[in-house]
Amino acid sequence: MHAAFSLLVALSGVAVLYIFLGADFLAATQLLVYVGGILILVLFGVLMTHNIGAVTVNLNTGQIVLGTLTSLLVLGSLGLILYRNVWFRHSDLPFEPTAYSIGESLMTTHLLPFELASVLLLAAMIGAVMIARKEG
Amino acid sequence: MNYLIISAVLLSCGVYTALTKTNAVRFLMGIELILNAAALNFVAFSRFSEGAFNGQLITIFIIIIAASEAVVALAIILNIFRFRQSINIDEAHTLKG
Numbered sequence: 001m002h003a004a005f006s007l008l009v010a011l012s013g014v015a016v017l018y019i020f021l022g023a024d025f026l027a028a029t030q031l032l033v034y035v036g037g038i039l040i041l042v043l044f045g046v047l048m049t050h051n052i053g054a055v056t057v058n059l060n061t062g063q064i065v066l067g068t069l070t071s072l073l074v075l076g077s078l079g080l081i082l083y084r085n086v087w088f089r090h091s092d093l094p095f096e097p098t099a100y101s102i103g104e105s106l107m108t109t110h111l112l113p114f115e116l117a118s119v120l121l122l123a124a125m126i127g128a129v130m131i132a133r134k135e136g
Numbered sequence: 137m138n139y140l141i142i143s144a145v146l147l148s149c150g151v152y153t154a155l156t157k158t159n160a161v162r163f164l165m166g167i168e169l170i171l172n173a174a175a176l177n178f179v180a181f182s183r184f185s186e187g188a189f190n191g192q193l194i195t196i197f198i199i200i201i202a203a204s205e206a207v208v209a210l211a212i213i214l215n216i217f218r219f220r221q222s223i224n225i226d227e228a229h230t231l232k233g
Contacts, residue, residue: 014175021182037203049160075145
């Protein structure tokens, strides 16, 4: 439960970072879809599957150690890559509203992923309704 | 470059959450963190390259795919909870030979 609220803060933080990077439409989309959609779903999942009473905390310490090791390995290798490279950075372009250009390229040059994404959403909706239906 | 560091930290937190937690909903939260880290990476690269919006377009599709995957995953988790009254992913091993 607290983890879901921390995830809310993390996702809003990513949306703010999108604004810093000049992606205003993307920040609004992230807030609407991720925080207002997926996070509400996750909260529903947390609340509906809440084990009242029997909270079996089987902390497998070997698992935690391996998980920490793997995540530190990922972070270490990424940090190595980041700090050894010479990052070629263009000068700061002025911020401009992106909604028009994104919409235009979605409708002209990136039409196929757009249609495929709508088919994917339809399939996901139908699949989710079919899976979570009560029997009979 | 700082954005890449942030995305790397988010990725490692997501990987830790996805590998360690036995709760299925926590696992899903870790996957969402990983996806967000990748999306942030894409947008950071698109900002610092000349005038192309490709990173932001890919991020829109990442958001769409993450939404549909979260929906289906939660439907499956609710179904498993209905049958077993527990969402410990270590206990859901009836398909194992």
